[in-house]
Amino acid sequence: MAIPKLLFQVSFPIVVSMFIQSMYNLVDSYYIGKINEEAFTAISIAFPIQNIMIGMAVGTGVGMNSLISRYLGEKNFEKSNRVAETGLSLAIIYGIILLIISRFLPRPFLSAQTTNENIINYGVDYLQIVMGLSMGVFMQIFLERLLQSTGRSIFTMLTQLIGAILNIILDPIFIFGYFGLPAMGVKGAAIATVMGQIIGALFGCFFEYKFNEEITIKKPVLDLDIVKRIYVVGVPSMITITIQSFTIYVLNKMLSAISTSAIAALGAYFKIQSFVFMPVFGVNNGLVPIVAYNYGAKNKERIVKSIKLAFLAVTGMMIIVSAIIIIFPRELLSIFSASGKMLEIGIPMLRICALSYIFAGISIVGVAVFQAFGNGILALFDSILRQIIVLLPVAYIAIKFFTVNEIWWGYVIAEFASILFVIYFMNTFVRKN
Template structure:
């Protein structure tokens, strides 16, 4: 939770400093963020695969296989992120233009996104680090690195945005450069430690060269999650285009509201991340009742936190929005309406995060893919289109559609959970047979 809290503070810090430049800059950052999320969704899917496989291998006492997964995940995502980052960098203006960016929004969006594409290998490597550590149940060390990087970014952002001493004014591009520098330092250190540590599951040089059997398993588990996250990210691109059709102020309000919403969502996201290795290790050890108990406890904790956070956000919505709206009355009005309405559905998002964590930890990422995709493409976007056509709600049609889609997907997700298929392990009998063979050989040797 604390890790997510610091990450959210970093996001809010960026939003605050960029908002001092103007609403066009905030709108530009909001417009291009789903593109960043779209690329990261590939790594996030593989992160889920790494966490679930590593945790289940640990639960069944197969540490060597866990290290193979860790090492293959590292080399695969390093190559992939380099290709995606360089390709995106050269295509940035075209991408922003295709999303509907014009004038200042096109200019500022391109400046910000081009630097973020260069950061892709760094972000991918931190996701690899998280997967390896989280699969072992260690969320403390990644938190330390993330806190250090985020705090450094908070310091560097205004320096690079507005200039200081020999540094010139860089505007929104400075925000991206500050993030790149901050993350590079601490992510580099984290990956370095995975090569030199002797204890726990780490990256081993002997396993870095492609092992297509292991890669196939990682991709098999991770691809559905990546598709689900990618479809969700693309859905948010379409959603941003709907919002942009109501004006730059609506998009700026949407972006500010989402950043504030992410603060309230912090506990649920933390719990959702935490249960993934717990679910995975218990399924690996055939402790299904404990996995079920983890889910029930997490639901109770998450909804309680979300109800309290939602009440606070609803009560102080206008005051909070004013901090980031640069005095723009239209952004304040639209942002307040959005934050008040979305606050009512925040407890539902707590349930959604726990369902995601459960399906990801069990390795049944097809279910995670489905609820992520269907929430946007099956429910939210069609509702936005219909309400926009048959009502005069304006931008409120988007906010109402978001609340309704959150409720319906939680009902559907609970139905999938109660069916019970997620309780089956993803490490197959071949893995267990090889483990028994290795144990027999060691026994004979001794």
Template structure:
């Protein structure tokens, strides 16, 4: 018997409402929050770039570590979100609440471990990432502040996913918007100084970042902080949380290692080439908002329907999310093909950065359409509990393809290096589609048995 959860006007019914209607209801708040976050990243880079070109390069170098931090925080939250949605799908509210209760202690533990490790490794990381002493010093300063004081992003990510598991997208949206606005306001004040606040340069940008993250965490805390279960139950829930969340952690943390690897490859050409890759990821955060929203929204919907045995709705969710993502991503393609120089000049006046980046952006832009499916397929497999397939696609894309292809294309020349991106997304999409067809046949056989 299908068990339906209670719904209200504020929460869509994952098992009954039309899939497109659910996505269109859930996505806008997530997109708006991610838009503000993306604008924060862009504005942050703008002010740092106005302060110094070396600071802009330092941000590009520290970006992989920030992605690793996000991977641990969001991946843990996704595991909690997916397990909660599964329990809600089978009608077990108590276990869903207990799963939520594990979130806060877990967030505290992973933040502490991450902070300690980053403090000690930061000088070594800076030294292997650049040969320019000033840039290395700025990497250490910025990196230690944003990584050691990152408790805000760990708590905010977990509490946000707890709320999203029940369809509450509005409070997380408000939290991320307010946090980003606080960050944006503080950026110029902290970087250049204002009144009694001294000029702090790149350290000021880092301080503004962690204050914004902490502000967002406080907003979601009031609804996301749940009573933990008995200590004896923690091990069981943590094991299941990371079974479901590990693919997301792997996918996000793989970004860290492949961007770090690509930075090392580009370092052999010039610091400006490294800066171009960093600027690409800044603009990518804006262009990929619809895709990021789809990834966030489809996990609880698919997990709920899969737990309830409604496999047709799982496939429909995948189809509709790909359709929406692809349609909107066309805007990104046009922007990267038609105005790459203008995008680059927003942050840098360095002629070498503009020259390298114009070619790079036009080539990378061709990867945006196949990238939709290469990123959504792993999320789909994660949501139905197929961690192996999800992880396999992530490893294929980030370990087997991106850096090795980058090394190969770099041997031909810097302009050819950027072909790494479209080639990677096309291959990953083909493999993901093959795995999906296999999984679809399994579901059909299950329905007929």
């Protein structure tokens, strides 16, 4: 198939499904913001833990996806099935581990970032549920990646669509107590989230069994050699997201010295970012199996065409997104019932951070190409450069010597440094392979 048509066909359903996925993240935040700002601040502080959970699932999925696509390109169907069976075992193991640690981790984690007891209690209620019932999200992402690795992105979209719509419907019912149910507040938002993930996983299981003919899963298997191969690619991706979570944790601690409204504003930024980056991640996830397949098939020309087209697409998207955020920051923050103090901090924050998005799209696609080639180490180095070497030092200097507004310029500087890194290694790596 022609590359533009193929990239569109694989990516478009993923773009739609990821928009939907981020929509129910926004809907959660919208309704929780209506409880009060303390509740919204609590889920903002809890975000790094959720992010690490998603990072574990996505990192495993990225490694599995890349490996399966490569084996399919080589027509090695026995190996691709073995990878899928090992991925299933890993999803089950992670769900069990998080169920155990959900009993004792949330409170000390939250207490390390704030002394506000109401915020801590809200956060504990939320995290204990989303961590304890995380089997749903691990299974959902595992099944989505299987479908995606064989080009069945439409079923990935349907899996996420079903889970997201259910979450959106259940959020106000559980949070505010409609149809005779008790008002559960933040707990209700967490229950709606995990229910959406579990139902999405069940539909993903159906689609995999019924329509994914290239992959057959007979039983969970833990093949240690395949685990190693998955995490050669996946661990750097997991560490990358863990670094992001660590960065948010440190920034929250820095901002707590200013006010809880500053933490809430940062939380709103990440909610908006998770939404506006969805088109880029959609192209990104569509690009990985195309590049990995053609890498296995040793078709360099199609690899280069795919990368160039992805760069053009995401750059156009990010220019449009940046313009919207710069023009309408107040309206975007109002989604979260922002207080006057949160608006005072958040409006300049969004306008400054929006400038970084133009660079960020290209960096994200570059990292996807490294992963598709089976080299996640470069993706890890890029994350360390952006968040540890550049962003955190700039934020520390800004808080120490300037005002809160200067913190956000760290994002612009970090993304510019990242794009230089990605372009340099992209040229080197593509020529070499």
